[in-house]
Amino acid sequence: MTIDTLAPGSVHLSTLDLLEAEAIHIIREVVAEFERPVLLFSGGKDSVVVLHLAAKAFAPGRVPFPVLHVDTGHNFPEVLAFRDRTVERLGVKLEVARVQDYIDDGRLHERSDGTRNPLQTVPLLDAIAAGRHDAVFGGARRDEDKARAKERIISLRDEFGQWDPRNQRPELWSLYNGRHTAGQHVRAFPISNWTELDIWRYIERENIELPPLYFAHAREVYQRDGMWRPVGEFSPPRADERVELRTVRYRTVGDMSCTGAVESDAADLAAIVGEVARSTITERGATRADDRLSEAAMEDRKKDGYF
Numbered sequence: 001m002t003i004d005t006l007a008p009g010s011v012h013l014s015t016l017d018l019l020e021a022e023a024i025h026i027i028r029e030v031v032a033e034f035e036r037p038v039l040l041f042s043g044g045k046d047s048v049v050v051l052h053l054a055a056k057a058f059a060p061g062r063v064p065f066p067v068l069h070v071d072t073g074h075n076f077p078e079v080l081a082f083r084d085r086t087v088e089r090l091g092v093k094l095e096v097a098r099v100q101d102y103i104d105d106g107r108l109h110e111r112s113d114g115t116r117n118p119l120q121t122v123p124l125l126d127a128i129a130a131g132r133h134d135a136v137f138g139g140a141r142r143d144e145d146k147a148r149a150k151e152r153i154i155s156l157r158d159e160f161g162q163w164d165p166r167n168q169r170p171e172l173w174s175l176y177n178g179r180h181t182a183g184q185h186v187r188a189f190p191i192s193n194w195t196e197l198d199i200w201r202y203i204e205r206e207n208i209e210l211p212p213l214y215f216a217h218a219r220e221v222y223q224r225d226g227m228w229r230p231v232g233e234f235s236p237p238r239a240d241e242r243v244e245l246r247t248v249r250y251r252t253v254g255d256m257s258c259t260g261a262v263e264s265d266a267a268d269l270a271a272i273v274g275e276v277a278r279s280t281i282t283e284r285g286a287t288r289a290d291d292r293l294s295e296a297a298m299e300d301r302k303k304d305g306y307f
Helices: 015-033 045-058 077-090 099-104 117-130 196-206 269-278 283-287 297-304
Strands: 003-007 010-013 037-040 067-071 094-098 135-137 154-157 185-188 217-224 227-230 244-249
Touching (some): 015 185, 067 099
Parallel strands (some): 037 135, 067 094
Antiparallel strands (some): 003 010, 154 185
């Protein structure tokens, strides 16, 4: 925390200090109010920051709730390895819901476009029900998407896990209404008021470890729909798509089949902070094909129970 003395008895808190304090307050409030919270943890930068904040909130003790990963089966191997290292280091219990299990037994079917991100909703809701989780922490931020901007910090989900944007509760003076009935649960977004730039500045300040995909590196990619797609088992190029070796990095690390890279030479945190400060496009708008399926793609998935 940055504290600058202005006068006897007064201090100045930076923007990051205030955002961190708000997020830690939200995390502690949820843990105090709910019985079985869980943190949705993908190994992406936002969920990494939320887990870091939770660790600070309850230090020197351990994080008092498990983390849940909905594994599409098409994740970047580097991200899965990072996920496993992180939960082992923090001593946190990891719960995994696998989309592949649902495809294998016929509960879900592969999409024609090969993208599995939209298939995460059913495994997520089943995992919440199986774990009897009444509160689910997420790393969503309001600056990501118009649908995200409509969310409250504590967002009620009905008995079917669905979100009704017309039924949002007021949140005045940092008072959060977590009231719910049997079968309902809430989603809690501690970093809702952060921007992508805030996230990167905080990661730099706290020296938080991230998957290496976030940093510029040489990788085989091909261009599709204005994005540089990774070459791999779950993201093969078509016959007319030329594979190139480019220096790229990932602003978001979702499903390989729908996540694109951006050309960049930002190989360290300071360079990434500068690059994000100059950017005029959100990370999801620039690099996530699943958010381009329709004008309201994100909101449609959220109404069904997605984050």
